[in-house]
Amino acid sequence: MVFYAQKVFNTTYTLYEVMKILLIDDNKDITEMFSKYLKLNDHECHTSNDGRNGLNMIENQKYDAVLLDLAMPNFSGIDVIHALAEKNKIRNQKVIIFTASSKPNNDLDELIQMGVHSCLTKPMDPDELISYLENLEVKNIE
Amino acid sequence: MLLKKILEKNEYESTSNQDLLNHHISELEQTSLTAKKFIAHILDDNSTVITDNLLEKIHHNIRTPLTPIKGYTDMLLSENFGKLNEDQKQKLKLVSENIKQLENNIEEFL
Numbered sequence: 001m002v003f004y005a006q007k008v009f010n011t012t013y014t015l016y017e018v019m020k021i022l023l024i025d026d027n028k029d030i031t032e033m034f035s036k037y038l039k040l041n042d043h044e045c046h047t048s049n050d051g052r053n054g055l056n057m058i059e060n061q062k063y064d065a066v067l068l069d070l071a072m073p074n075f076s077g078i079d080v081i082h083a084l085a086e087k088n089k090i091r092n093q094k095v096i097i098f099t100a101s102s103k104p105n106n107d108l109d110e111l112i113q114m115g116v117h118s119c120l121t122k123p124m125d126p127d128e129l130i131s132y133l134e135n136l137e138v139k140n141i142e
Numbered sequence: 143m144l145l146k147k148i149l150e151k152n153e154y155e156s157t158s159n160q161d162l163l164n165h166h167i168s169e170l171e172q173t174s175l176t177a178k179k180f181i182a183h184i185l186d187d188n189s190t191v192i193t194d195n196l197l198e199k200i201h202h203n204i205r206t207p208l209t210p211i212k213g214y215t216d217m218l219l220s221e222n223f224g225k226l227n228e229d230q231k232q233k234l235k236l237v238s239e240n241i242k243q244l245e246n247n248i249e250e251f252l
Contacts (some may be wrong), residue, residue, distance in 0.1 A: 027209070029207075029209075030206070030209050030210055030213075032210075033209070033213040033217075034213065037213065037217060037222070040222055071202060100202045100205035100206045101198065102197075102198055102201040121205075122205055122206065122208075122209040123205055123208045123209040123211075123212040123213070123241075123245065124209070124212075125212065125216055126213050126217060
C-alpha cells in the first residue's frame with residue numbers, strides 16, 4: 001500500500017491510500033467495470049479472467065486484497081483456494097470471495113477455516129466495494 | 143360320492159390356490175408399494191436437488207450480468223464518464239430503480 005498526500009482546499013493535507021487490488025473473474029465485463037472504477041478512485045487494479053493465471057499472480061505479487069470469483073471454467077475459485085491452501089500461501093493475501101452464487105454461505109465456514117478473509121456477493125455497487133476495501137485497509141492499519 | 147369328493151378336493155385346491163394367489167398378490171402389492179414409496183422417495187430427493195441446482199443456476203446467471211449493468215449505471219449517474227443533462231439523469235435513475243427492483247425480485251423469488 002502506498003500513501004499519498006492530497007491537498008484539500010489549498011490549506012490542509014490529508015493522507016489517502018492507494019490500494020493494489022487483484023480481481024479474478026471470468027466475466028470480462030465485470031473485471032473491466034470494477035477495474036475502471038477502482039482506477040477512477042486512484043487505486044491500482046490488476047485483473048485476470050482465468051483462475052490458473054490468477055493463481056500465478058497471487059503467488060508472485062503482494063496485493064492489498066484479492067477479489068476472487070468462484071464459478072469459473074477450467075480452474076475455479078475453489079481450485080485457487082485449495083491450491084493456495086496446499087502451499088500454505090492463502091494467509092499471505094487477503095482473499096475475498098466475490099460471487100454471484102446464492103450458496104457461498106453453505107461452504108463459507110470451511111473456506112474461512114482454510115484462510116479466506118471474507119465473502120462479498122454480486123451485484124455490488126462499485127461505491128460499496130470501494131468503501132469495503134478502504135475499511136479493510138483501515139482495519140489492517142489498526 | 144366320488145364325484146363329490148373330487149369336487150370338494152378341487153374346491154379345496156382351488157380355494158387353496160386362490161389363497162396362495164391372493165397371498166402372492168398381496169405380497170406383490172406390498173413390494174410394489176414399497177418400491178413405489180422408494181422411487182417416490184428417490185424422485186423427491188432428486189427433484190429437490192434438481193430444483194436447488196436449477197434455482198442456483200438461474201440465480202447466478204441473472205446476478206452475474208446484472209453486476210456490470212448496475213456498476214456502469216452507477217458510474218454514469220455519478221458522471222464518471224462526463225456530464226449528464228437532467229433528462230439523461232432522470233432516465234438513468236429510472237434504470238437504476240428498476241435494477242434495484244429486479245434485485246429484490248431475485249432475492250424474493252429465488
